[in-house]
Amino acid sequence: MEHYIIICNSTQHMLNADKILKQNDIKTELIPAPSEYGSVCSTAIKINAYNVDVAKKLLKDNSISLKGIYPYKIRKLEGIIDKIKEDLNDDLINVLKKVENGIELTEDDIVVILSSSGDKNLNSIFKAADEMRKAVVGDIVDIRAAIEFSNICRKNCFYCGLRRDNLSVERYRMDIDEIIQTAKELKKMGIRTVILQSGEDPWYTENKIIEIIKKIKKETNMRITLSIGERSYEEYKHFREAGANNFLLKIETTNREIFKNIHPDDDFDYRVKCSEWLRENGYVNGNGNIIGLPGQTARDIAKDILFFKDMGIHMVGIGPFVPATGTPLETYPHGDVEMTLKTVAATRLVLKNVFIPATTALATIDKDAQVKALMAGANTIMLISTPSKYRSRYKIYSNKNMVDLQTAYRAVIKAGRKMPPYINLEYIKDSE
Incomplete structure (x- = not known):
């Protein structure tokens, strides 16, 4: 079925357009805007071709x-199959033929990718994902930086070192000026995008978060990513209005049973509602x-990827499970790097035009894994930029590897990719 995409000149016009079309019984799908249309609005509205004329009139x-x-x-x-030139298994060849012809992958197709093994099969998957990455987002690796401003959390998630009942953690809060x-x-x-990340700390009220957002905007005009957990609709709205x-x-897993087992005080449906x-x-x-959670299967991960697609997600963070001291899962083995890389590749092939980080969790298990992720479809690195006096206390998992600008630079160069032109390279030289 033929489709069209509507690109608006601002996020507010996009939201208004989507609302108007829905009110007039036109089915819409919000998707990440293809990079060739610029960055006027990060989200596009996808509609069926037979609705185009009516949509044009309504929007006008x-x-x-x-x-x-x-x-x-x-x-x-x-x-792509000719470029790979490998003797692959039939199921994987059929999946790659779909990729070659632009046919959407099914859940079963994704399971084929995630279940593949052997160097030839894996190399073909990573090559296809890397080619897709190059086609849709190019060779520049986006560099962002996280400030982990509080390790206090009201939640008690079984996998997370910041969980409320973990008494081994020395807690801290950064003040607004810091x-x-x-x-x-x-x-x-x-850096153009700062990530403000914390546990779910109720001390940072709606008004405090708004104050932080407005001051950062005024002082730096940087883009701001919030990673502060579940809030109300009104809070999300007000944070967005503040800048x-x-x-x-993160949903962590779309398997309801696994979600319940690792989130004793969370509700799956509410988490999904927050994303909506x-x-x-x-x-x-x-x-x-998270890859490698207890009881997780390849099909569970495939369902995760299709959930991200259906939700119109713009950025997908994929990391292996890493155990944390003082949690119920501290003795559980860490997630498999190979499965994590296959998930990165499958996500790129299915979602195409999205940001996919080469995560710190990967670097914690395997010092070369960020390079491997960049070569398997990832296109973003997030620096840990928490002040040094707090950094070691933000233990979502144990033995977290440090990812600074120098580390990111080395990974980008080793992967044969390009640093973004906005980064001040003097800071890389100074750190050598």
Whole structure:
């Protein structure tokens, strides 16, 4: 079925357009805007071709500002099987033929990818994902930086070292001035997106978070990603109005039983509802999963990937499970790096135009894993930029590897990729 995408000139016009179309019984799908249309709005509205004329009139009558309405291009990787030139198993060849012809992958297709083994099969998967990455987002690796401003959490998740009942953690909170000053230092490095990350700490009220957002915007004009957990619809709305651009709230797993087993005081449906609220408020919406949770299967992970697709997620964080001291899962083995890399690759092939970080958790298990992730479809690295006096206390998992600008630079160069032009390279030289 033929589709078109609507690109608006602002997030607010996009949200208004989506609302108007839905009110007139036009089925819409919010998807990450293809990179070739620029960055006027990160989200596009996808509609069936037979609704285009009616949609145009509705949007014109309601004064919606449009960049344009374009045919939805199916992403193909023509000739990818010839480039791989490997003797692959039949099931994987059939999946790669779908990728080659721009046919959407099914849950079973994703399971084939995730269940593949052997160097030839894995190399073909990573090569296809890397080609897709190159086609849709290019060779520049986006560099972002996280300020972990509080390790206090009201939740008691079984896998997380910050859990409420973990008495081995030395707790801290950064005050607002410390957070702003750290963001200003990141601005000097050239960082354009700061990630404000914490446990679910109720001390940081709606008003405090809004104050932080507004001060960072005023002092640096940086893009702001919030990663502060579950909040109300009104809070998400007010944070967005204050200037927050992105929000990262990971589902961790879409298997309800596993979710319940690792989240004793969370509700799966409420977590999904929060992601829907973020989408409705026009955030660049981040999500993600943990690979290697107890009881998890390849099919569970495939369902996760399709959930991200259905939710119109813009950024997917994929990391292996890493045990944390003082948690019920501290003796459980860490997640498999190979499965994590296969998940990165499958996510790139299915979701295509999204941000996929080469995560710190990967670097914690395997010092070369960030390079491997960049070569398997990832295109983002997040620096740990928490002030040194707090850094060692933010233990979501144990033995966390440090990822600074120098580490990121080495990974980017080793993967044959490019640093973004906005980074101040003097900071890399100074750290050598």
